[in-house]
Amino acid sequence: MTCKDTTTAIGRRAEDAAARHLEAAGVTLLERNFRCRGGEIDLIGRAGKTLLFIEVRLRRNGSYGGAAASITPAKQARIILAARHYLATRTCGEPDCRFDAVLIDGARMDWLKDAFSAG
Secondary structure, X not given: OOOOOOHHHHHHHHHHHHHHHHXXXXXXXXXXXXXXXXXXXXXXXXXXXXXXXXXXXXXXXXXXXHHHHOOOHHHHHHHHHHHHHHHHXXXXXXXXXXXXXXXXXXXXXXXXXEEEOOO
């Protein structure tokens, strides 16, 4: 990391790494950084017949609870709102959906399937 690194550039590299990891595992990526009023989804992909809404979280160290702890209920609500908007505007019917997270803590990357539900 250099002094010229911005939060946006660091986030973009984390999303790129997550995208490569998911594609290597067989996920077909459909969209990146889907935004609507009130929410955003980092990556949208498909694994078999399941539509995946994927949040990428990076923490360089665990002093603030790590990447998983950063997906707060408020953050989940914004992702769910964006997913509902995506489903209403970009899909036909009601596909099987899942909310996943790619957690990057330092050099460690974990793909957490079914990280939370729209319950």
